[in-house]
Every structure is written in structure tokens, then in C-alpha cells.
Amino acid sequence: MEKEEKKKGQKCWQVEAKKKKGDLCVIYDRCKGCGFCIEFCPVDALEPSSNTTDKGYYPPTMKGGCILCGKCEKMCPEFAIYVKEEKE
Ligand code: SF4
Numbered sequence: 001m002e003k004e005e006k007k008k009g010q011k012c013w014q015v016e017a018k019k020k021k022g023d024l025c026v027i028y029d030r031c032k033g034c035g036f037c038i039e040f041c042p043v044d045a046l047e048p049s050s051n052t053t054d055k056g057y058y059p060p061t062m063k064g065g066c067i068l069c070g071k072c073e074k075m076c077p078e079f080a081i082y083v084k085e086e087k088e
């Protein structure tokens with residue numbers, strides 16, 4: 001399971017995929033809970049969190065199995081989720 005890290009106003013998960021390593025982060029302040037990231041993830045790695053953000057939206061949380069493909073980042077209309085890949 002991806003290790004969870006809390007940063008100011010964000011939650012990140014340390015991901016080690018087959019060929020990539022890095023963080024997947026959600027910026028709570030920006031998330032509107034639309035669920036596009038969850039819907040379009042090709043490996044079904046996300047699910048809605050059971051807790052709301054300060055603004056009352058349900059942000060995505062990590063279920064597991066993220067491959068750091070970046071699709072959620074591309075789909076998010078609010079720029080609220082992003083991949084930070086670690087270069088080896
Ligand atoms: S980076 Fe890709 S695999 Fe990981 S949560 Fe986003 S869409 Fe899913």
C-alpha cells in the first residue's frame with residue numbers, strides 16, 4: 001500500500017510503480033469532488049474519501065495500485081491532483 005504523507009493543505013501518497021517512482025498528491029483546497037480522477041483512472045487506484053475537505057467536497061483518496069500515469073492530473077478541471085515523479 002502506498003505510504004501516506006500529509007503536507008500543508010494536501011495529501012500525498014508515495015508510489016513505487018514498475019518503472020516509475022514518485023508522489024501522487026491532492027490539493028484539498030482546489031478539489032471540488034467531481035470524481036473525474038476516480039472515473040478515468042485506468043487502474044482504479046482512487047476512491048472517494050470518507051471525509052470532506054474544509055469546503056465540504058469529497059476528495060479522492062488512494063485505494064492502491066497507482067502506476068503514476070498522470071491521467072488524473074490531465075482530467076482534473078481544478079488542477080487539484082498531480083504526479084510528482086522522482087527522477088532516478
Ligand atoms: S496517476 Fe494514473 S494510475 Fe495513478 S491515480 Fe492517477 S490516473 Fe490513476
Ligand code: SF4
Nearest residue numbers: 031032034035037076
Ligand atoms: S478530478 Fe480534481 S476536482 Fe475532481 S475529484 Fe478529482 S481531484 Fe477533485
